[in-house]
Amino acid sequence: MNQKHFPIAALFALALLVLLAGCAQVVAPSGGARDEQPPRLDSLHSTANYQTHFEKQDILLIFDEFIQLHDPYNQIVISPPLSKRPEVKVEKYRRIRLRFDDEEELHPNTTYTIYFGEAIKDFTEGNAADLRFVFSTGDHIDSLAAEGRVVDAVTGQGVPDVLVMLYEAAGWEDSIPSRDLPLYFARTDAQGAYRLENLRRDSFRLFALKDANGNYRFDQSAELIAFSDSLVVSGRDSTGVESLPPLRLFAQEQPLLLLDRIQPRYGLLKLLFNRPPYELSESSFEPASAFICRKAEQDSLLLWYHSSDTAALQVILSGGDFSDTVSLQPKGRAEFLSDHSLGFRQTLPAVQEAPARGKTDAQGSRPAAVPLVQVQKQLPETPIVLEFDTPLKSFRDGLFLWERDSLPLASSPLISIDSADCRNLHIEHPWQEGSVYRLQLLPGAVEDVYGGRLQDTTRFAWRIEKRENLSSLHLKLSFPDAAQTYVLQLKQGGELLWEQSVSGVEEWEHRFAVLEPGKYKVVVIEDRNGNDCYDTGDYWKHRQPERLAEKVPEELRPNWEVEVVWKVEF
Known part of the structure; x- marks a missing residue:
């Protein structure tokens, strides 16, 4: 008999290859299209779902690809809750084993639902398996359901990927959604619709959450929420499915907080808040004579003041649940008042020098050119608004020089200080369609509360839009x-x-x-x-x-x- 003899080196190399193959790491394949499919359950070889007469045993779930566990402590929710947290682990890359605690006793004639949330993900792309495991220790599985929609409270549009959760009504406390896991939950689809299934016949509290940190709890003040004022009672409808009114999702109102105060210059205090301070209906100064006016702008409150000396002022703020007192030291008063002049807040129209026209005089000079001002569009029946940079005190009509289509205006427009913004002038007139109105504001035409006046002539021009x-x-x-x-x-x-x-x-x-x-x-x-x-x-x-x-x-x-x-x- 002929025998083949293998060199010792070849046998060693073969053994090394086997060893390396056994110790190979699981890595994501490179190249190709991105995997967007979540892991699929191999129901043939897994523990059967929707069992009745279930006896405590390990639940084995086998998938069609490599998987990983993600935050099982928060993602896996069992309803009704167990007295002991079960052990959940990955086996052989494709299997999930859930093992009940040895001391756990399942209630008789009870339907249990294990929500896996986003706990089971594929190994490469992190796609989460949508899985609920349901079993009953009795002879039937609870089959009641409730459905509805979650909509944005402002737009009325459906909101996707919102957790809709049911809690036991008995012993309810408002803090429960922020500390306890729900009994049942579902996620809204792309249109904001949801369906809660396998409910027992009972009364529940309904709460919806746009879960920012994925822990099924309302524990971040910025998370969007919705809640029902009334109880959800399952089993009242003959079909077994309760149709619930829409839940309106909103951002919880934050308590008003004063974040900062800024004094850009003497006479102005800017208070910065964490949100628009709409409830601050009252603001006053001590002494009261120092207060001029106020204006809310987005998340800020502008307060103008003017005092006779540099003594400290107190600003008293109140409204709703908010109250605070801000101390203010009027700094730079003398410097500000010594060189202050009134300016504009709005962008002034562009001005170009027009070519000189007319005959030369005896010295060979032409008449001075009149500047050309960019013409702005103005709607009829609406006031012209001039925006200045400080609160206004008075104006002199005689220093407002008006023209209509290059001719002096026969009657003067009605001018007033805007009651909603003390820095603005409103100018009203029966403006004629198609006409061009020109205004020269001469020096001293407008004066603010600090004695500042316009120093230079300012020109404007408006064309009144035709109604057609x-x-x-x-x-x-x-x-x-x-x-x-x-x-x-x-x-x-x-x-x-x-x-x-x-x-x-x-x-x-x-x-x-x-x-x-x-x-x-x-x-x-x-x-x-x-x-x-x-x-x-x-x-x-x-x-x-x-x-x-x-x-x-x-x-x-x-x-x-x-x-x-x-x-x-x-």
Whole structure:
């Protein structure tokens, strides 16, 4: 018999290859299309789902690809809760084993649901398996369900990927969503719809959460939430499926906080808050004679003052749940007042030197050129607004020189200081379509509260737009409750163009005579607390966000009026 002899070196190399193969690391394959499929359960070789007469045993779940466990402590939720947390581990890269604690006793005739959340992910791309494991220790599995939608409280659009959770109603406390895991939960789809399944016959509290940190708890103040004021009672509907009203998702209102104070110069204090300080309806100075006016701008409050000396001032702020006192030392008073002059806040129109015209005089000189001012567009029936940089005290009509189409204006426009912003002048007049109005503001025409005046002649020019190039919008609204207060808004894009509060009426009508052609939106806010603005919800105060309704009229075209007849419903 012939025998083949292998060299010792070859045998050693073969053994080394086997050893390396056994110790090879699992790595993501390189190249190819990105894997977007989550792991799929091999139901044939896994512990059977939806069992009845279940007895305590290990639950083995086998998948079609390599998997990993992600944050199982927070992601895996069992309903009803167990007394002991089970052990969950990965075996042989493709298996999940859930082992109940030795002391755990499952309740008789009870349906259990194990929600795996995003705990089971594939090894390469992190795609999460959508898996619920359901079993019953009795002879049937609870089959009741509840469904509904989660919508944005402002836009009314469905919100995807929101956790909708049920908690036991018995022994309910408001703090439960921030500290305890839910009994049941579901996630909304792309349209904001959800369905809670395998519910027992019982009463529950309903809470929705845009979970920022993935722990199924409302433990971050910036997380979006929604809640139901009433109990969810499963099993009342003959179909076994409860249809629930929409949940309106909102950002919890943050307590107002004063973040910083800035004194850009003497006479102005700028207070910075963590959000718009709309509830600060009161602000006063000690001494009171130092206070001039105030203006809220986004997250800031501007306060102007003027004192007779440099003694410290006290600014007293109050409104809603907020109150604070700010000490202020008027610095730089003498320097500011010594060289202060009034300036403009708005961008002034461009000015060009016009060529000199006319005959030369005896010395060979031509008349001085009159500067050419860029002509701005102005709508008829709307005031011209001049924006200055400090609060205004007075103006002198005689130093406002007006022309219409190069001729002196026959009657002077009506000028007033804006009550909403003490830095602005409103100029009203029956402006004639197509005409060009020119204004020369002579030095000293306007004076502010600090004695500052215009130092130079300033020129403006406006062309009044023709109505044939403009549009009109006629609103006819009917409200659901005549006793309710409503805030009405007209918006274009993200800009608020007009706002008005109405109350005590069932029917309301208004005509916008001149608007630029384009797309607009009408917004109605149900102003339940009468503060003339929209209020978000507050879970801890059991307050739902105020309701809004929106209407988008057909696009406004030149020389055209659009009529909107709207029965407002929320």
